[in-house]
Amino acid sequence: MRLSLYFARKFLYAFLVVFGVFLAIMLLLDMVEQIRKFAGADVTFGQAAELAALNMPQNLYRILPLITILASLMLFLGLARTSELVVTRAAGRSALMSLVAPVAMALLIGAAAVAVLNPIVAATTKLYEVLANQYAHGDASILSIGSEGLWLRQGGAVGQTVIHATKANLDGTRLSGVTFISFAADGTPASRIEADEAALGTGAWQLTGVKQWPLKDVANPERSAAVLASLSVPTDLTRDQITDSFGKPAIIPIWALPAFIDQLTRAGFSARQHRVWFQMELALPLMLAAMVLVGAGFTMRHTRFGKTGMMVLFALLAGFAIFFLRNFAQVLGNNGQIPVALAAWTPPIAATLLSLGFLLHLEDG
Secondary structure, eight states, rough: HHHHHHHHHHHHHHHHHHHHHHHHHHHHHHHHHHHHHTTTOOOOOHHHHHHHHHHHHHHHHHHHHHHHHHHHHHHHHHHHTTTTTHHHHHHOHHHHHHHHHHHHHHHHHHHHHIIIIIIHHHHHHHHHHHHHHHHSOOOOOEEEETTTTEEEEEEEESEEEEEEEEETTTTSEEEEEEEEEEEETTSOOOEEEEEEEEEOOEEEEEEEEEEEEEETTOTTTTTTEEEEEEEEEOOOHHHHHHHHHOOOOGGGTTHHHHHHHHHHHHTTOOOOOHHHHHHHHHHHHHHHHHHHHHHHHOOOOOGGGGGGHHHHHHHHHHHHHHHHHOOOOOHHHTTTSSOOHHHHHHHHHHHHHHHHHHHHHHHHH
């Protein structure tokens, strides 16, 4: 038990060291990138540093599997160099038994990342996108989805317009049960429009089944209401703007993701990308454990056998290959080419089984 705790503590130390190194490097690089990105937006150094700090958790969270395999290499190379693995084997403990503690620690780190770090990343990423959009365009997100439907917001020469719809198609260009509320430049309501359907065209919403109420300087809006078969409402929205405003799955905390998926589905949008992300988050602890096994498979040998550099290179190549396969499976899952569960769980399960097979071959022939 004491030996297992020793190995677990060594792995945690290696993970924190690698994590800290990447944190410092990526923070500096991201700060330079933010200064370059917003060079024409009069962003100060402090604002660029704030953007880099908000964007850093997302970048680190994305490469947790690579950080884990580097920590695994650091651990096992250190144990091999000090002959601690040789002493452990001589004491009667097999190599696979020595891996239990680091693998368990990787599972705990993955679980903590999903339960604690994921909501932090979601909050910082959302705030980063809001600030970046404000610095670049002076505006915030145009779409919000809730239990009562979806809300859009568009600007105009005379003021803002808030759009509410009970249903929509997959890209948000055709709305049902629509309400348009226009506000004047001083913020007072100017008009209200209700329509059976609204279709996004080039520079305008095409409404059908319309009833329009004037609200500004009118004593009785209902008496002045007009019923129209169709109506064209100018807009500066595009299909890309609407779909981009759905929000990446990464900006939604994993605890709130199931409810958001349900809201997205009831609003008429496709939630496949969010379901894939949710399953991949659940599979993250297993992916980190698989990376530990991959690193161990190539570096648990004693240094006297030589070719240590070659083994480290092979381990890194295998880790990058698994990381690429995971991202490729995510793309296939998002596009609907493979089932959600297959996209999320196949890479970590395959990496775990292949690593265990390789370790059994090395240890038992």
